[in-house]
Structures are given as C-alpha cells and as structure tokens.
Ligand SMILES: Nc1ncnc2c1ncn2[C@@H]1O[C@H](COP(=O)(O)OP(=O)(O)OP(=O)(O)O)[C@@H](O)[C@H]1O
C-alpha cells in the first residue's frame with residue numbers, strides 16, 4: 112500500500128516533468144513572458160508553474176492518504192513538484208552543453224536563462240527552480256486536505272487573482288478602475304495588490320461555497336416544505352437583468368474592443384444554447400453545426416448587402432428568413448442521419464458542415480454568393496433612425512437573442528418534448544418503446560439547434576459587415592462543442608461559463624491566439640480531471656408535490 | 667373471455683439461428699400468464715416481437731383484433747402494450763419521477779409551441795402529469811425516491827420503477843421480463859403479491875417471463891414453455907409440472923435447480 116503510493120507519486124512527478132518540458136518546448140513560456148502578472152512574475156512563469164500546481168493538486172486529490180494520513184499528502188505534492196521541476200531543470204543544464212535547437216527551434220539561451228530565473232550561476236538557478244516546483248506542488252497539495260470552504264475559497268481566489276493580473280490593462284479600462292487602480296502597477300498587479308485581491312477573493316469565494324452548500328441542503332428541504340418564495344427569485348433575476356442591461360455602457364465604458372469581445376462571447380452563447388439542445392438534451396453528436404451559422408450569416412449578407420450581390424432588404428426583413436432557412440436546413444440535413452448513432456452521426460454531420468462551406472466557396476455559386484471574395488457591405492441593423500453601429504449598441508440586439516433562445520430552450524426542456532429528448536439521450540431503444548416518435552423528436556432537436564445557430568449567424572453577419580466562406584470552418588463547430596462540454600453538458604448556465612472561458616479568455620489574451628488549440632486541449636483535459644461533469648453542471652430537476660387541487664387527478 | 671393478444675406462426679430468425687419457431691400463443695384478457703424455458707429459449711425475443719423491437723419473418727401478432735407485427739415500437743406502446751426489461755433499462759441520469767413522466771408520453775397530446783407559449787391547456791396538462799407521476803410513485807412505494815437519479819436507486823426499487831414507468835403509459839397488456847431476477851425470497855414473495863395487485867388495481871393483462879419456478883407456479887394461470895424457440899408445452903401449472911418434455915428440457919441441460927419440483931407445486935396449490 113505504502114510502497115505503491117510512493118511509487119505512483121514518483122510516477123506523477125515524472126509525468127509532471129514531461130508536461131513541463133513540453134510546455135517549455137512549445138515556445139509558449141518565452142512568448143508569454145512579456146506579459147507581467149504580478150510584479151516580475153510573468154505569464155510565461157505562470158504557465159509552466161501551473162503544471163506543478165495542477166499536478167500537485169491532482170495528486171493530492173487522488174491520494175489514498177487524504178483521509179488516512181493527511182500529513183503525508185503535502186509531502187506527496189512536494190515530491191511531485193520537486194521531481195517535475197528537476198526534470199525541467201535538465202533542459203537548461205543539458206541544453207547549455209549541447210545545441211538542441213536543430214530539433215527544438217525554441218531552445219535558445221534566453222529560454223534557459225528565463226527558466227533559471229536569470230541567475231548567473233547555473234547551480235543557484237537550478238536550486239531555485241527545483242525549490243519553486245517543490246513548494247508549488249506542496250502548497251497545491253495542501254488544498255484538498257483543508258476544509259471544503261477553505262479549499263474552494265483559496266482555489267478560486269488564487270485563480271481569479273492570477274486572471275485579473277493577466278488581464279490588468281482590461282481591468283483598468285472598466286469602471287472598476289477606480290477601485291482597482293491602486294492594486295495595479297503599470298502592467299500587472301503590485302505584490303501588495305495581489306495579496307489584497309487574493310485575500311478578498313478567497314473570502315468571497317469561500318462564502319459563495321458556503322452559501323451554495325446551504326442552498327443544497329435547503330433545496331431538499333424545499334421538496335418537503337414546498338417551493339421557495341417567488342419574490343426571492345424575482346429579486347435575483349431582476350438584479351441580473353439590471354446588471355446585463357448596464358454592462359456595456361457602464362461597466363465597460365462603451366469601450367469598443369471590450370464590447371466586441373463580449374458580443375462575440377454572446378454570439379457563441381446563442382450557438383451554444385442551440386447545440387446544447389442537440390447534444391446536451393437529445394444526445395445527438397453534431398459536428399457540422401457551423402453550417403447553420405453560415406446559412407444564417409449568408410442569408411442576411413445576401414439579402415441586405417448594399418454591394419453588387421445584395422438585394423437591398425433590411426436586416427429585420429432578412430432575420431426571420433435567415434432563422435427559417437437555417438431551421439429548414441437543420442431538419443433536411445437531419446433526415447438522412449435519423450438512423451445513425453454516435454460516431455457515425457458525428458462523421459456525417461461533420462461532412463455537411465464542410466459541404467456548406469465548400470458550396471459558398473465554389474465557382475459555381477460565385478455569381479450569387481461571391482465565392483472566396485465573400486459578401487461585403489452588409490449594413491448595420493437600424494431601429495427607426497437609430498443605426499446600431501457601435502459594438503455597445505449591437506450588444507443589446509445580441510442580448511435579446513440570448514433571452515429569446517434561453518427562454519425557448521428552458522420552456523422546451525420542461526415539457527413533453529424536453530423529456531423525450533432526454534429519454535432519447537439515455538436510451539434510444541427504450542425511448543422508442545416508451546411511445547416516443549424518434550423521427551419527430553430528433554428532427555425537432557436538429558431544427559431548434561439549427562434555428563438558434565442561424566439567428567447567431569444572422570446577427571454575426573450584420574455585426575462584422577462582411578462574410579467569407581473561410582470564416583465558417585470546422586473550428587467553429589469544435590469551439591461550440593467544447594464550450595458546452597467545459598460548461599457542463601446539458602446545462603444552460605454552463606454554456607455561458609464555457610463561452611466565457613473558451614471564447615472570451617483566448618480573445619482577451621491575444622498572445623494565446625497561437626496556442627488557442629493547445630489552450631482548448633488543456634482546458635478540456637483539466638476539466639476531465641478536476642470537474643468531469645463541467646464547471647456548471649446540470650443539476651437534477653426537483654419536482655415538488657402539486658399543492659393545489661384544481662383538476663381531476665385522472666385523465 | 668376473448669384473447670387480448672394472439673400470435674400465429676411467429677418465427678424470428680437471426681441468421682441461421684431460429685430464435686422463435688412457428689409459435690402459436692394467446693393470452694386471455696385479465697389473465698396472468700408466463701413464458702418459461704431454459705436460457706436462450708427465445709423468450710425475450712418473443713417479447714421483442716410483440717413490442718415491435720423485432721419484426722418476425724413469418725406469422726402474425728394481433729392485439730385487440732388489430733395486427734401489430736411490423737409496426738413501430740412507439741405505435742405499439744400507444745395502442746396499449748408496455749414492458750419492462752430483463753436487465754433494467756431505466757433512463758439512468760433522469761430522476762425517478764422523470765422516468766415516470768416520460769412513460770406518460772404517449773398519453774399526452776400537446777406540441778412544442780404549447781410548451782413555449784405555456785398555453786392554458788399546456789399548464790393544465792403539465793399539472794396533471796405531475797400529479798399523476800406522484801400518484802404512481804406513491805402507488806409503487808417510491809415517493810421518497812422521486813427526486814433521486816434513477817441509477818442511484820436500490821436494485822429492487824429500480825425494478826419497481828420500471829413497472830411504474832410502464833404503468834404510466836396506461837397499458838392494457840403489461841409484459842414483465844423476469845421481474846424477480848436478482849431478488850431474495852422475501853422480495854420475490856412481495857413481488858408476486860404486487861403483480862397480482864397490479865392486475866386487479868389496473869385491470870391489466872400480465873404476461874411474464876420468469877426463471878424462478880416457484881414464482882411461475884404460484885402466480886400463473888397459464889404457462890407456455892419454450893425450448894430452442896419452439897413451444898414444447900402449454901397449460902395449467904400443475905400440468906406443466908408433470909410434463910415429461912418440460913422436465914427433460916430443464917434436466918437435459920443440467921439445469922436441475924430450475925426443475926419444477928413436487929414440493930413447489932404443493933406449496934403453490
Ligand atoms: N439481436 C440478436 N442477434 C442475434 N442473436 C440473438 C439476438 N437476440 C437474441 N439472439 C439469440 O436468440 C436466442 C434467444 O435469445 P433470447 O434472449 O430470446 O433468450 P431468452 O429465452 O430470453 O433467454 P434468457 O433466459 O437467457 O433471457 C439466443 O440464442 C440469443 O443468442
């Protein structure tokens with residue numbers, strides 16, 4: 112028992128080293144080193160140090176000593192981080208003797224210097240690195256043996272402090288700069304600022320965890336006592352609505368860049384809500400989802416463009432048609448795949464997605480759709496005399512889209528159709544044997560998913576002003592699918608969290624764009640390990656007994 | 667009384683294997699009947715033919731005077747046939763009460779637009795669904811588990827939940843595939859009582875597949891014995907017990923434990 116645990120700890124340490132080496136060799140570390148997070152600590156440091164932290168943390172969480180011998184758990188973390196850092200240290204030690212750059216183009220002397228904390232003496236540098244790794248691993252391993260409130264509070268507190276540090280210039284662009292200014296240096300956080308933020312955020316997140324815990328106990332009580340008072344929900348939703356309405360003008364100061372990022376995230380949320388019906392509710396794996404986004408976008412582009420290809424309709428005339436065309440396409444493309452399941456379904460839908468893009472790109476349709484040159488001069492939507500040309504104005508249009516799709520998705524979910532979708536996801540054969548008509552149920556899911564995507568595409572076309580076939584490639588489908596999974600499959604708030612994490616963050620961290628796919632991979636793997644059910648998982652619905660007695664009990 | 671279900675010359679093949687062979691079968695309305703036979707005899711396959719999972723190559727199956735072979739499973743369920751499964755097949759990640767609500771599907775009529783708009787008819791229907799689901803859970807004794815994920819229920823409870831889900835579709839004919847599989851004698855005895863009660867309370871016809879001879883002999887009014895897909899005997903429990911071909915079918919495979927014994931018959935009588 113003991114021996115195996117130590118052996119697995121050492122294995123985890125070696126794995127940590129390999130991952131850290133990999134991260135260092137991708138070139139990420141150096142290219143991110145120009146963005147300070149806290150004082151001299153740069154994003155480059157954070158990226159490889161996170162490897163030690165995450166691995167130490169995971170080792171601790173999975174340790175069989177967590178309950179039996181908690182004192183040994185941080186030691187495990189120490190070992191994991193230490194071994195990992197020692198392996199990483201081999202890179203500069205070895206690399207300074209032998210030139211590795213003909214294999215790994217990123218192995219330059221300044222990478223070594225960076226990894227060794229710019230120390231003159233190699234021995235001192237290596238010692239620093241190993242000690243840092245061990246310390247980080249050990250500290251991270253402390254978390255899982257602490258009480259849950261502390262564990263969650265510190266975890267999120269540290270995470271969000273780093274995040275704010277990374278996004279320092281953005282944080283200072285918003286209204287919050289009044290409060291945040293003293294905490295930040297010109298770039299990145301001041302050490303004192305980081306400490307204050309960390310403490311405050313940890314307390315807040317700890318409280319949040321405690322509150323959620325209490326809620327959970329209460330919701331079981333609710334089943335017994337009846338429903339939660341409606342006014343509490345009303346107040347909550349009112350506050351949220353208020354916040355969303357003032358977000359772009361107040362918090363984001365009408366800042367064009369920040370609002371455009373928010374708008375992009377929100378367009379992805381609409382798509383996510385649609386794909387969530389297909390994949391999350393009904394369990395139909397659709398990889399060609401971008402096709403409907405493209406159909407929506409091209410419909411608006413061709414109908415409204417003031418260029419040669421356009422037909423001069425207004426955005427509001429084009430919008431319903433865009434949604435309807437996407438819906439029809441969803442249903443029509445759904446018919447051939449009715450009998451397919453799982454992997455087959457995924458592959459065939461993937462093909463559909465590509466077909467639409469290739470059609471838009473083809474010479475054959477060029478006279479109508481512009482081929483690779485795309486459709487230009489798409490006018491902005493107008494409300495009477497008010498042209499929604501600024502990002503913060505478009506925000507409200509997109510927000511309305513989210514409200515509508517969210518509303519429809521929720522209503523459908525809590526209905527006969529929604530239950531049929533879930534049954535379909537759980538067991539298609541049994542669902543059919545329970546009297547569910549598979550064809551209509553599946554086509555409804557495909558249709559709604561496609562319509563939402565079409566809506567998103569329609570607004571997208573008006574927002575960017577021009578559409579090109581290459582915009583609509585497979586990556587968009589993958590992005591939407593990933594954000595659903597990361598958020599928690601089947602969960603509507605999960606879509607929001609997923610979109611913020613997978614669309615918003617990479618957009619804000621421009622240095623990351625080169626590593627975007629890597630970032631997705633890391634996010635997905637981390638999630639599978641830490642929170643396999645997603646960051647905001649779908650909760651089981653709670654049904655209380657009907658209190659009223661207004662109708663006959665039997666049909 | 668008239669038979670509610672009649673099967674004539676039903677044959678189902680899988681490649682070269684004849685899983686059900688030229689089977690003639692009928693069950694009276696309001697009866698409790700059993701299909702027994704050694705492993706692989708074709709019992710579940712016969713159920714699958716009735717419920718539309720499989721389309722028999724030959725023969726006809728008539729339910730309440732209408733031919734149903736070749737119809738889609740959901741159609742057959744709407745006509746009034748419901749079933750449970752040998753290896754429990756609940757909607758695992760849905761709660762117990764949601765499983766029951768899904769069961770009501772064929773008895774609900776409103777469409778998605780009613781759900782989006784929340785038309786008065788929809789609200790009324792959903793209220794009825796909720797009330798009825800609770801009633802069914804109360805009836806089956808699972809009200810305490812209503813809001814738990816189906817796969818987190820204890821084994822026996824899962825079996826009962828499957829029955830509740832089947833009842834929710836308001837069937838006239840209920841097919842139970844080994845309802846006491848994996849239960850201890852105490853639970854088995856309860857299940858027997860429960861099946862009888864089911865029939866009386868819901869005015870059902872019940873056809874079950876069963877391995878436990880004691881259950882079969884106690885509960886069935888008629889027993890049909892299959893071996894290699896062929897019907898080798900049919901009749902009242904006491905006749906089946908003494909039938910040499912049945913004894914051989916069981917003994918010949920060395921399935922002595924499944925042998926219907928004289929004691930079982932005595933205690934049953
Ligand atoms: N889908 C299928 N494809 C091929 N062969 C099948 C299929 N379903 C059943 N069989 C075969 O048909 C025969 C009858 O199977 P069936 O499941 O009906 O037996 P059973 O009487 O229910 O047995 P048990 O008591 O083990 O449940 C078996 O030999 C089985 O292997």
Ligand SMILES: [Mg+2]
Nearest residue numbers: 709710711752
């Ligand atoms: Mg069977």
